């Protein structure tokens with residue numbers, strides 16, 4: 598079973614690990630511990646490298662099964678055997694952009710709920726750009742500008758971002774979490790990871806985030822679209 602290091606330390610860029618499984622069908626290896634994000638909650642999986650005997654093998658895709666995190670390797674390289682020690686390196690430039698983007702999306706969620714009571718229904722992101730869907734009936738161009746200004750104001754305030762792993766029963770007592778529908782999580786999940794932008798937003802979330810909103814930089818709402826009478830899609834981008 599892989600110990601997922603990113604859950605408690607988003608800033609871990611390199612780590613040592615041992616190969617615990619190989620899957621020739623997908624040219625993938627599982628590791629005893631991994632800081633690679635396997636994808637989920639709208640955040641794409643990480644990429645990077647495994648270094649073995651001074652050879653850097655690209656990790657081109659990462660996915661998670663119930664037990665393990667699997668790292669698909671560039672098929673140009675032979676699959677290393679179980680027991681091999683590796684030094685693993687995350688593509689930090691890409692990952693850090695995703696962390697800034699993911700936290701920016703939570704700032705947007707927090708602002709839109711606090712100021713307009715609109716709930717988020719979904720979202721997706723790439724490095725430095727994302728989109729989020731809201732139940733937001735009366736969205737206009739003027740309102741979008743106000744939201745962009747407010748999001749940037751909150752980012753500049755430098756809210757700390759806190760990650761916690763709570764027992765399910767404890768998480769279910771928190772009203773902010775109930776609003777984000779944690780009751781839909783499968784019953785076998787006994788611990789719930791929460792991401793709190795202190796004073797602004799609290800969600801159950803598995804992703805990687807920056808430590809402080811000031812790290813995000815300037816956000817633009819680049820577009821918005823109607824996806825029906827109630828549902829609106831907001832597109833945001835972040836200055837590199």
Ligand SMILES: [Zn+2]
Pocket residue numbers: 638699703802803804
């Ligand atoms: Zn999230």
